[in-house]
Amino acid sequence: MKQLMLGNQAVARGLYEAGCRFVSSYPGTPSTEITEEVAKYEEVYAEWAPNEKVAMESALGASFAGARSFCAMKHVGLNVAADPLYTAAYTGVNGGMVIAVADDPGMHSSQNEQDSRHHAIASKVPMLEPSDSAECKEFIIRAFNLSEKFDTPVIFRTYTRIAHSQSMVELCDREEKPLKDYEKNPQKYSMSPANAIRRHVFVEERMAKLAEIAETCPLNRVEMDDTSIGFITSGTCYQYVKEVFPHASVLKLGLVNPLPKQLFIDFAAKVDKLYVIEEMDPIIEQHVRALGIHVDGGKDLTGLLGEMSQAKLRAAMGVKQPESDSIEEPLPVRPPVLCPGCPHRGLFYTLSKLKLTVCGDIGCYTLGGAAPLNAMDTTICMGASIGALHGFNKIRPDGANKRVAVIGDSTFMHSGMTGLANIVYNKSISTVLILDNSITGMTGHQQNPTTGLTLKEEPTYAIRMEDVAKALGIKRVSIVDPADLAALEKTIREEIEADEPSVVIVRRPCALLKCVKHKPPFKVETDKCKSCKMCMKLGCPAIKIENGKASIDTTLCVGCGLCQQMCKFDAIQE
Amino acid sequence: MTKSIMIVGVGGQGSLLASRLLGNVLLSCGYDVKLSEVHGMSQRGGSVVTYVKYGDKVSSPLVDKGEADYILSFELLEAARWLPYLKKGGKIVVNAQRIFPMPVITGAMTYPEDLEKKLQEKAEVTAFDALALAEQAGSPKAVNIVLMGKLSTMTDIPEDVWTAALEKTVPAKFLELNRKAFQLGREG
Numbered sequence: 001m002k003q004l005m006l007g008n009q010a011v012a013r014g015l016y017e018a019g020c021r022f023v024s025s026y027p028g029t030p031s032t033e034i035t036e037e038v039a040k041y042e043e044v045y046a047e048w049a050p051n052e053k054v055a056m057e058s059a060l061g062a063s064f065a066g067a068r069s070f071c072a073m074k075h076v077g078l079n080v081a082a083d084p085l086y087t088a089a090y091t092g093v094n095g096g097m098v099i100a101v102a103d104d105p106g107m108h109s110s111q112n113e114q115d116s117r118h119h120a121i122a123s124k125v126p127m128l129e130p131s132d133s134a135e136c137k138e139f140i141i142r143a144f145n146l147s148e149k150f151d152t153p154v155i156f157r158t159y160t161r162i163a164h165s166q167s168m169v170e171l172c173d174r175e176e177k178p179l180k181d182y183e184k185n186p187q188k189y190s191m192s193p194a195n196a197i198r199r200h201v202f203v204e205e206r207m208a209k210l211a212e213i214a215e216t217c218p219l220n221r222v223e224m225d226d227t228s229i230g231f232i233t234s235g236t237c238y239q240y241v242k243e244v245f246p247h248a249s250v251l252k253l254g255l256v257n258p259l260p261k262q263l264f265i266d267f268a269a270k271v272d273k274l275y276v277i278e279e280m281d282p283i284i285e286q287h288v289r290a291l292g293i294h295v296d297g298g299k300d301l302t303g304l305l306g307e308m309s310q311a312k313l314r315a316a317m318g319v320k321q322p323e324s325d326s327i328e329e330p331l332p333v334r335p336p337v338l339c340p341g342c343p344h345r346g347l348f349y350t351l352s353k354l355k356l357t358v359c360g361d362i363g364c365y366t367l368g369g370a371a372p373l374n375a376m377d378t379t380i381c382m383g384a385s386i387g388a389l390h391g392f393n394k395i396r397p398d399g400a401n402k403r404v405a406v407i408g409d410s411t412f413m414h415s416g417m418t419g420l421a422n423i424v425y426n427k428s429i430s431t432v433l434i435l436d437n438s439i440t441g442m443t444g445h446q447q448n449p450t451t452g453l454t455l456k457e458e459p460t461y462a463i464r465m466e467d468v469a470k471a472l473g474i475k476r477v478s479i480v481d482p483a484d485l486a487a488l489e490k491t492i493r494e495e496i497e498a499d500e501p502s503v504v505i506v507r508r509p510c511a512l513l514k515c516v517k518h519k520p521p522f523k524v525e526t527d528k529c530k531s532c533k534m535c536m537k538l539g540c541p542a543i544k545i546e547n548g549k550a551s552i553d554t555t556l557c558v559g560c561g562l563c564q565q566m567c568k569f570d571a572i573q574e
Numbered sequence: 575m576t577k578s579i580m581i582v583g584v585g586g587q588g589s590l591l592a593s594r595l596l597g598n599v600l601l602s603c604g605y606d607v608k609l610s611e612v613h614g615m616s617q618r619g620g621s622v623v624t625y626v627k628y629g630d631k632v633s634s635p636l637v638d639k640g641e642a643d644y645i646l647s648f649e650l651l652e653a654a655r656w657l658p659y660l661k662k663g664g665k666i667v668v669n670a671q672r673i674f675p676m677p678v679i680t681g682a683m684t685y686p687e688d689l690e691k692k693l694q695e696k697a698e699v700t701a702f703d704a705l706a707l708a709e710q711a712g713s714p715k716a717v718n719i720v721l722m723g724k725l726s727t728m729t730d731i732p733e734d735v736w737t738a739a740l741e742k743t744v745p746a747k748f749l750e751l752n753r754k755a756f757q758l759g760r761e762g
Contacts, residue, residue, distance in 0.1 A: 322640030336620035
């Protein structure tokens with residue numbers, strides 16, 4: 001039976017069919033749906049881990065215990081999990097282990113544009129890259145086989161246009177894999193220097209064997225046609241090449257680490273002109289050039305920035321673009337915004353009003369940095385808000401009462417706790433605001449250790465962040481509802497002026513959660529509106545100025561009441 | 575021959591469901607189908623686009639400038655924004671609703687005037703009040719299905735294929751509402 005599937009759904013299907021038993025991941029666009037989808041199969045144990053490092057270590061433990069195991073993360077998540085990855089390369093596996101990493105060229109929903117192939121090369125782990133949903137499923141099964149055959153974790157690389165594109169997938173049955181026996185073997189599983197020195201020899205031998213496999217394995221495919229032009233490519237770039245040059249000869253790589261040699265030399269000899277088309281960094285191109293093969297074009301034509309597309313390929317190759325038309329005037333952009341009723345809005349309005357320096361973090365609340373709130377100074381990576389604030393306050397202690405860190409509930413559990421421990425340990429007088437919206441919001445509502453539910457929706461202990469903060473030695477811990485602007489401002493003013501570190505838990509559930517009941521939309525009594533535009537300072541997409549007066553879009557308003565608190569003339573009513 | 579449809583709108587308007595319905599319709603017609611979506615941050619009230627491509631064999635999942643046979647827009651400004659992606663001779667179906675983006679709300683820019691007329695000068699445009707029809711069907715959220723109803727009259731795919739796909743795509747408790755929205759879209 002053929003079905004239309006997202007790349008991520010197809011990966012989940014591949015995990016099911018391959019007999020995978022254990023999945024542990026941390027959500028991150030564009031990888032999240034893999035784990036959500038695989039959790040629907042009863043045969044597979046699946047969980048959200050607090051972060052990618054824990055997820056990968058858990059998957060490695062499950063592999064040692066004899067199961068086929070898996071973890072998924074976005075590209076920046078692989079940085080968090082890099083520590084176990086580089087040594088898992090040494091221990092190898094017992095049951096097969098596959099690590100999915102989803103890159104985000106073009107940065108649709110990310111803070112950088114890193115190319116995860118560098119991690120595969122540096123950690124000396126094989127990497128597979130599919131080009132559509134059918135290959136997502138097929139390559140996952142191949143990845144497990146490769147993992148067990150070569151005693152190695154295998155990285156499975158996707159990115160936005162694979163993960164979030166749908167194409168046809170043929171479904172098959174699950175093949176159960178019995179648990180492998182676990183035998184105590186510290187020489188393999190315990191990487192003390194003496195053992196690791198010996199395992200490094202194995203790692204290098206394994207890479208050499210995999211490089212031989214790269215020459216002949218069906219993951220790498222030569223499609224000879226018109227020999228006047230040839231392309232070496234992989235993944236979604238293969239699809240763009242086929243779109244623009246349907247008759248060209250193509251060497252399509254599915255195994256992107258290690259890369260073949262002879263296969264490149266032979267292909268190059270058969271074509272008149274050779275081009276290497278890849279997204280982000282010139283990894284294949286540099287390898288081909290290092291073999292002494294003449295390349296007629298690569299990154300010099302396509303550049304290092306953003307996503308590839310058929311239009312970008314046509315431009316690079318000097319192919320005429322199709323004609324098109326446009327409206328000849330500047331159109332206002334439509335950036336993403338905090339949703340109507342978002343609990344973060346009141347907080348960022350208050351931070352903006354108090355003119356505080358805000359060390360931000362990763363989540364929906366990063367949008368608090370956009371106009372008109374403009375209440376974010378720094379955004380680096382998961383958990384960085386707390387460390388950045390500490391460093392800032394150590395260097396400029398005088399202004400510490402004008403600075404805060406903001407971090408979400410899931411991000412705090414991911415990597416905020418250690419930063420808070422550092423504030424206590426190294427005595428910086430810092431104020432940390434934990435924005436607790438009771439869910440992992442930006443990635444589309446995933447449970448986390450504070451929500452009281454597991455990935456499979458089973459009830460579990462809900463870790464209370466106020467208890468964590470107190471246990472770490474924070475004496476001033478307060479909880480405030482951001483829907484009450486007066487109370488919120490009072491609390492923040494008190495805490496930033498305190499002469500010891502403090503944590504404020506700013507608690508209200510995400511307005512998009514099904515359990516959140518919305519009130520009827522508010523209305524503007526136009527004759528009372530004095531056009532002061534105070535309500536506009538909230539940056540709510542449901543409020544606009546029409547004929548000089550405020551007006552509320554009743555299809556968008558969810559009745560949060562913030563604008564009513566802003567209005568000094570009682571013009572906004574239920 | 576590959577055909578391309580773009581579904582564009584504002585994050586939260588239901589374009590993902592529309593594209594999945596369209597995908598199921600094309601799948602039951604026996605085509606090779608590819609869809610491309612963007613999730614995550616850009617969904618939060620931002621400009622969103624979904625690509626749907628079908629034919630004997632589809633390669634790239636993306637639609638680029640000058641390639642779309644149809645642009646289905648949930649909002650007027652978004653139709654104007656994505657106009658360059660329309661093929662010469664392509665068609666636009668647009669919900670004439672205007673949703674102000676943040677730069678307009680903050681007063682940094684103004685919402686362009688007479689967009690419907692300006693679009694008509696450039697392409698074959700069907701503009702109508704899909705929001706009113708959705709509300710008539712029972713929910714303003716059904717704009718996506720109203721637009722699908724309108725699109726269904728412009729293709730030669732039989733109506734029963736669309737309604738069968740609707741049953742497959744939409745949750746049972748909203749089926750009656752969406753059937754009504756689809757019919758209103760066909761007639762409206």
